[in-house]
Amino acid sequence: MVFLDVDYPEDYEDLDSVYFELKGDLVPYFVENFNLQKQSKAIVRFEEVDTIDKAQALVGTSLYLPLDSLAELDEEEFYYHEIKGYTVVDEHKGELGVVREVYSLNGQDLIAMDYQGVEVLIPTAEDIVLKADKENRTLLVNLPEGLLEVYLENSSDDNTPDDAD
Numbered sequence: 601m602v603f604l605d606v607d608y609p610e611d612y613e614d615l616d617s618v619y620f621e622l623k624g625d626l627v628p629y630f631v632e633n634f635n636l637q638k639q640s641k642a643i644v645r646f647e648e649v650d651t652i653d654k655a656q657a658l659v660g661t662s663l664y665l666p667l668d669s670l671a672e673l674d675e676e677e678f679y680y681h682e683i684k685g686y687t688v689v690d691e692h693k694g695e696l697g698v699v700r701e702v703y704s705l706n707g708q709d710l711i712a713m714d715y716q717g718v719e720v721l722i723p724t725a726e727d728i729v730l731k732a733d734k735e736n737r738t739l740l741v742n743l744p745e746g747l748l749e750v751y752l753e754n755s756s757d758d759n760t761p762d763d764a765d
Contacts, residue, residue, distance in 0.1 A: 602663060604640045612642075612665070619664040622657075626664060678732040680709070686732065686739045688713050688722070693748070696720075699739060711739070720751045 604612060613634050619626040633645040649655050670679060680702035688696045688711070697713040697720070704710075710721040711729070722728060722741060730740045 602642045602644045604642060606640065609636055609640045609642065611671075612669070615665070615669060617666060618644075619666070620658055621662040621664065629658075675734075678734070682734070683711070683732055683739055686737045688739050688741055691730070691740065691742045693743070696741075696748075715748060716752065718751050718754075720748060722747070 606612065613636055615631050615634060617628050617630045619628055621627075629649070630647040631644060632647050633643075635643040637643060646658075649658070664681075673679070683699050684701065686699045688699060690696055697715045699711055699713050700719075701712040702709060702724075703712060703721070709724040711724060713720055713722065722743065728741055728743065730742055732739050
C-alpha cells in the first residue's frame with residue numbers, strides 16, 4: 601500500500617517508475633501495476649519486488665516521483681524538495697537561517713531551519729510562508745509574533761542546570 605500525499609492521486613496512475621529513499625540514496629523502482637484505492641492510497645506492484653522480504657524492505661520508506669512527472673507550478677509556488685537550502689527571510693526580522701528539512705506531521709507541514717543554533721519549525725500556512733524566490737534561493741516569511749522567542753526560551757531552559765539543593 602502506498603500513500604500519495606498529492607491533491608490529485610489519479611494523475612499518477614500511469615507512472616512508469618518511482619524512487620524509494622534507501623539508506624540515504626534514491627533508488628528507482630519500476631511500476632508493474634497501479635490500483636488506486638480510496639483516501640489517496642494505492643496498491644502498487646513493482647518489478648522485481650516478488651517476495652514478502654523484498655516488499656517488507658520498502659515498508660516505511662519515503663517514495664519520490666520522477667521530477668518530470670511533477671506538475672508545473674506558478675512562479676511563487678514550490679515543491680518542498682526545492683526549498684531545502686533556501687535562506688529564510690522574515691518581512692520584519694530579515695535573514696534568519698537556512699531551510700534544512702520539511703516535515704509532514706499529521707496534516708501539518710513544517711519547515712525546519714536552524715536559528716541561533718536552535719531548530720525552529722515554521723508552519724507552511726499561506727499567511728506565514730509568503731513566497732519562494734527561486735532565482736535568489738530565498739523563502740519570504742511573515743512569522744507570527746513570538747515564534748522565534750518560544751524556541752529560544754525553550755533552548756535556554758534546556759541549558760539551565762537543575763538546582764540540587
